[in-house]
Amino acid sequence: MLGHCIADGRLELVSVLGLGAYGVVYLARDLTHPLHQQPGFYAVKVLNKVGLDQRQRRFQRREITLHTLASNHPSVVGLHRVIDADDDPCVYVIMDFCPDGDLFSMITEQQRYADVFFQILDAVQFCHGLGIYHRDLKPENILCLQGGARVVLADFGLATGDKFSGDFGCGSTFYMGPECQGGITKRLTEYDTAANDVWSLGVILVNLICGRNPWKQACPGDETFREYLRNPDFLQDILPISDETNKLLKRIFTIREEWRCTLPELRKMVANISRFT
Incomplete structure (x- = not known):
């Protein structure tokens, strides 16, 4: 997945930030940003859709829906966009990148x-x-x-x-x-x-x-x-x-x-x- 581009080629996945039970979070570089520096980086959570039953897909959608609702608060990590194309095996959740860790x-x-x-x-x-x-x-x-x-x-x-x-x-x-x-x-x-x-x-x-x-x-x-x-x-x-x-x-x-x-x-x-x- 490293080197893969999403968002019409705008964002390139450049490194892994974290691994979870339900997805992998990547650091994405905004190729349209002239300096490739903040705010030219995002965190992208990649959720696999392949092989999931209806219940698992429902949980996936629930996570995205609830995060979207909550992300209006300044103390919740911002969610900018969700890419869920029918012909792509993954869902991409584009969020703020927090460079100082957890x-x-x-x-x-x-x-x-x-x-x-x-x-x-x-x-x-x-x-x-x-x-x-x-x-x-x-x-x-x-x-x-x-x-x-x-x-x-x-x-x-x-x-x-x-x-x-x-x-x-x-x-x-x-x-x-x-x-x-x-x-x-x-x-x-x-x-x-x-x-x-x-x-x-x-x-x-x-x-x-x-x-x-x-x-x-x-x-x-x-x-x-x-x-x-x-x-x-x-x-x-x-x-x-x-x-x-x-x-x-x-x-x-x-x-x-x-x-x-x-x-x-x-x-x-x-x-x-x-x-x-």
Whole structure:
């Protein structure tokens, strides 16, 4: 696919930016741009159509539709154009190129904890207002601009318009809540996708503050999470967090979805924290 041109020969795929379960993201150079520099580069997600059944194609279209709706927000990666020709085996989703990588690889300075997190929160809250639930919030899906001062939400491959879902295990185990894994005290038939996004935001906040995850998986089989179930203040024993941050995390990492804070509540609590560590 490298060297392949799309958009009537305007864009050339020059390198691979990332590989995912549902597609490959390429760096594309705008051949009409005189200097071949920003803004002459784009990220192009290439989705294969060959061999997909109707359900898989429906998921593909859902990703594109939901991303298109959400991309009007400044903290969501911009989507410029979708090329889906009948005679081409691939769909091409042309997006903004974010040259500074993702949040996972970006070391965020302490004074920018809240600023960066608020941008992520803004994007998620905007999506929820449109009835879009991301279900795969993690640092790898948050891209950086301006040296990390600005971040944008990306990858709507697992996003859904369903407020409640029975699609368990959707996303990364590091970032999904226990309800997304079927529940802890009882077997669930569905889970609240908005509440699961809030849980993921809590793990991302721990990433920003501490540079690590609170646990590998929010399930009783995980030793750290099991200790948290026994003692909700356990995170303060193993993480460099303040009393205020610990109180906030306990409102996010609730076992029952209905006890979990909402996005507006989360925003207010983060804004009121005087020190994170």
